[in-house]
Amino acid sequence: MNNNTSQADNAPMVSVEHAGLRFGDFDALQDINLEVYQGQTLALLGHNGAGKSSLIKLILGLIKPTSGQLTIRGSSVAGQSVNLGYLPEDVSFYDKLTGKEVLSYFAALKGIHPQRVQQLIGEFELEYAQHRQLKTYSKGMKQRLGVAQAILSNPDILLLDEPTVGLDPQASQFLYEKIESLKQQGCAVIVCTHELAIVEQHLDSALLLAGGRRVGFGSLDDLRQASGLKTQIKLANFAGLVQGDTYLQSLSHQQALWVGADERKAVVEYLVQQKNCTDFNVIEPSLAVMYHHFMQQQAPNVAAVNGELTMASKGWLQSLQSLFTSTARQSSL
Numbered sequence: 001m002n003n004n005t006s007q008a009d010n011a012p013m014v015s016v017e018h019a020g021l022r023f024g025d026f027d028a029l030q031d032i033n034l035e036v037y038q039g040q041t042l043a044l045l046g047h048n049g050a051g052k053s054s055l056i057k058l059i060l061g062l063i064k065p066t067s068g069q070l071t072i073r074g075s076s077v078a079g080q081s082v083n084l085g086y087l088p089e090d091v092s093f094y095d096k097l098t099g100k101e102v103l104s105y106f107a108a109l110k111g112i113h114p115q116r117v118q119q120l121i122g123e124f125e126l127e128y129a130q131h132r133q134l135k136t137y138s139k140g141m142k143q144r145l146g147v148a149q150a151i152l153s154n155p156d157i158l159l160l161d162e163p164t165v166g167l168d169p170q171a172s173q174f175l176y177e178k179i180e181s182l183k184q185q186g187c188a189v190i191v192c193t194h195e196l197a198i199v200e201q202h203l204d205s206a207l208l209l210a211g212g213r214r215v216g217f218g219s220l221d222d223l224r225q226a227s228g229l230k231t232q233i234k235l236a237n238f239a240g241l242v243q244g245d246t247y248l249q250s251l252s253h254q255q256a257l258w259v260g261a262d263e264r265k266a267v268v269e270y271l272v273q274q275k276n277c278t279d280f281n282v283i284e285p286s287l288a289v290m291y292h293h294f295m296q297q298q299a300p301n302v303a304a305v306n307g308e309l310t311m312a313s314k315g316w317l318q319s320l321q322s323l324f325t326s327t328a329r330q331s332s333l
């Protein structure tokens, strides 16, 4: 892993241009564009079936795009010699092996020194369980082992498919701390997740997918700008400040000010200049709020299922419809 070059003059580690992926007559991905740089984390977000895992498989070179192109450090995936680490969605190892045996097996496959195995067992706090069979491991222990396996070779690019699913908050935090330290060493991290609150604290950019299409891409600030969602500014002395101030009155609604991303800086500067404004709190739209905003923009294709918003592909909607029809038919018999 090389972290000597600065991000600014660096070529992207991963670049995807107008990539599409078809399974038969079904478009799993359409016109996807993204870039990920050294030392950055990209979050892949989207509803079930949006195409996140398919995109990860494209980047890994496990499947080929049916249109567009994908390059790793400027070379086509097929010709690249970059070091990739991967944690699949449903990580499962042979459960009669011990944790140490699993890591040693992968290290031997990749020609990695056994010392690295012992180092990772220590880093991932698995010393106490290293000689136990995996069938005795909890979900969190297996997940830690899975991430340790993914970073055995000090990868340049690390792809994690739902790494924190089923983990308690502390275990999730632990994994993201590991990801942060890999980023510091120059690793580009791509993480696919539904856990927006935690990934929001660690991402550099996010790609939002709906129905196989890109519906948002960029840093949190870029997404805020693109969404048009407003920032809330809560004033400790709301009435005292807003009364008689036509500028603040124009921004006020329900005991707070609401400002667009482009006017936020000016409003904050204005407030700082007000003598009786001693305390205010700026609340940006969260990643979760923006996620729902971008998904709802796809309203014609969105179906509410089990109380959750789910983007439905045409085929999926049709099968759901026929299921309802057949259930209705059965109940009327």
Ligand SMILES: Nc1ncnc2c1ncn2[C@@H]1O[C@H](COP(=O)(O)OP(=O)(O)OP(=O)(O)O)[C@@H](O)[C@H]1O
Pocket: 023, 026, 028, 046, 047, 048, 049, 050, 051, 052, 053, 054, 055, 313
């Ligand atoms: N091998 C395949 N053949 C046909 N269709 C596939 C294949 N793999 C995936 N798909 C379809 O492509 C779409 C995207 O699937 P994918 O697994 O990438 O979604 P996802 O965003 O990772 O979903 P989840 O959040 O549920 O894991 C889905 O409609 C899925 O059924």
